[in-house]
Amino acid sequence: MAVHSKHPASAPPTAPVREKTGHLLLRGWCILVLVLALGGTAWVNAFGETVAAVGAIASGILSVILWIIVRPPVQWRRLPWFAVAYVAWATASLLWSAWPGTTALTLLLLYITTVQALFVGTVLTWAELVRAVASALKWVVGLSLAFELWVSVFIGGPLLPGFVIPSEPAADPILYWSRDNLFDGGRIQGIMGNANLLGSVALLAIIVFAVRLGARAPRRVTLWIWIAVSAYLLVRSSSATAFVAGAMVVVVLATVLLMRRARRPGERTRYYIAYAVIAIGGGITLWTLRETIFGALGRDSDLTGREQIWEQVLARANEHPVIGWGFATPWLPSDPAFDRWIVDHGQTVMQAHNVWVDVYLQLGAIGVALLGLVYLAFVWRAWFFAVDRPRWDLRADRPYSALTLLPTLVGAVVLVQGFAESTPLLLWGWMFVVMFGAKIKQSPHVGVGPAEQSAAIERGEPAKQAP
Template identity: 75%
Template sequence: MLFTAFAGTAWVNAFGESITAAIVIGAGVVSLALWAVVRPPVQWRRLPWFVVAYSVWALASLLWSAWPLASALTLLLLFLTMLQSLFVGSVLTWHELVRAVASALKWVLMLSLLFELWVAVFVGVPLLPGFVARTEPVDPIFYWSRDNLFDGGRIQGIMGNANLLAPVALLAIVVFAVRIAARAPRRGLLWAWIVLAAYLFYRAGSATAYVAAAGTALVLVTILLMRRTRQPGERTRYYIGYAVLGLGGAAALWLWRDPIFTALGRSADLTGRERIWEIVAAKASERPVTGWGFATPWLPTDPAFDGWIIDHDQTVMQAHSVWVDVYLQLGIIGLVLLGFVYLAYAWRAWFFAVDRPRWDLRADRPYSALTLLPSLFGTIVLVQGLAESGPLLAWGWMLLVMFGAKIKQSPIVGVGPAEHSAAIERGEPLKQEP
């Protein structure tokens, strides 16, 4: 399930939409069945309720949706993703969860490299979805692989999109580094995986991912500084400095976006995104409160989206911004609910990372490196969401729900019923805290 979320459109490019739908729905059915059999301990009162509220509002939009079929199909995808997120988070401990995420990322990275190598060595020409070799040139946006591995161009991996490969590679660097810091076994191999992820990240050449990497580094440094404080008041200056750097960096990025994005090989309008935002915002303003109906992603087969916005002779399937997309689909109410989703997640993930594990009078327990991951992941999706709608589906939404629910269910790594269930199932003795 995690591999499918990270691989994104790889299944569609390889086998088509019908087989992909069967795989996704089948995985959801299996998850539900296993959940009923395993019955992991779940505190139902501690679910991520803002996620539930957002999802309920999305479901309610069926009542007024301008594209009801697209709403129904994409709502099925939304709820299947949520089901799988909660299932994986409930049956795995924090250590198992991070290890599973790392394993899925390894598969995606290695298959992406092998796929590009296979195209370069054995196919020799760009490849279209369905394993169709193309000798006559078409717009590169249609290619599954552009056969760029050896010519220095951007590579797209099994996703068929460099803007999807880059954030996954960035997340992989973070996950592998966290596992190394947590003293996972075979750390030498993890360093090799970091090298591979960094190579794919660089070759994907995504400007949004570069900005996300800078933001992730800033958040990591801030968390580590917070952990060094001894008195509550000491954190105040770090909060002020963090806010100044964050807001100042965002303002500088916007004001000097022309030279910055030109240096990154992108246009100042974010490769046509500003034009898309203007068109979508104009339509959203016609129904500003409730929106036009949930549709994530936009289905190009629906008459409402087919030919509505064309880019490189192809129907656009997203607004290229989480916030613009939600404004179109669910209106101001949806924007407010999603804002609370991200705010609640950021709040819990932040203090999960910066506060020492504590459930009694002892206040000197060591930090766990695993607690860094939710905040660093949140930074990636928040930055990516400024210029992409990807965080609203696939791994962006799955990990947001999964980590958010896991923090509420197991706020301390290795402590609590949800952290002991897997060990009990294997018949292992539980470690008692001294």
């Protein structure tokens, strides 16, 4: 007769692994930090400069406290030292700054952004980091669409910062937080109040959601919906810079996928040559045919007055070509040195609309060289992080991870955006370069290494061996 065994061959059933409450709260805080960076000027438009500044400082202090409490493993010798050197040189400019008040205030913003970048990149694993960025982008994209819809349906006209309904038309539409263009076909600006900022964030959202799809994330139908919403905002923002950056992202992605198909030594060399030819030829073509291209995009051939701004900034920068005039990112219009210096559409310009021209004005040739090293180191590591098969022993057949595509694609967006905007020097542009650059150095393999494993243990999972 059959006998029920008291010693079954299989392990007894156990409850699924659940994340600890503390780690869930930590990840939620990281998402909020990313939302603050991606939202940019939204918080100034909504609550004013004072409240936004207090919120930024408080968030930085809280992140430092959490960093001390969590104490994630950090290889201090593998920090992004070029970025640290750039911050140090910006700090040193206090000694000769022509606008010390602006330098001190904007340095505080740079410190907070840099610390937040290192904090988020340190306490989250690669999978969690990409997931957190995706969650933050959903908030920013969703709020931007909801905000424009709210203005069109309930306000029925333009809206000024601070939720002020104008009693009469503004002197220039640039003053509006929202122009109520959602249903009339005009450019929309989202919660940032700037169509160019909205376009770059929408493009970033498409990239991140697509990477999540490639990584076989759950709720794939929802991700496709978010991609569609982001693409709609990208098109409606009508940002020429975002369109050019999107084209560069496609080129970089195609090149990375070709590189991954290489099987023999030296095979990548042909791809590198082809990529260089395409990049150089594309740049020459873009500059030569800029009148036709930007005309088709509804822009002037001088990038909507940017060439005139560059001329004035360079003329001033050439007076102090080595060390610059002093750090100021952004230019504060309350400072007499910038108030009405360069005026566009009746408003004081707050940036040079070019990363390299802006840094040359502020920190001179030394600052330009340091920033060039920051970008070179980031692009170099991000590129090989994407194209090289994960390997730390004799095994050479481990599969690629879609997550490794994100840093190099973000690098393409930041570099292209830097030719027409100075925004990569602050908020999410600077944060993502430092965050991904530090993360690649600390955890060069997705899911492998002390930082990745310690975070898994914190979530309540057992430590896993490398595959």
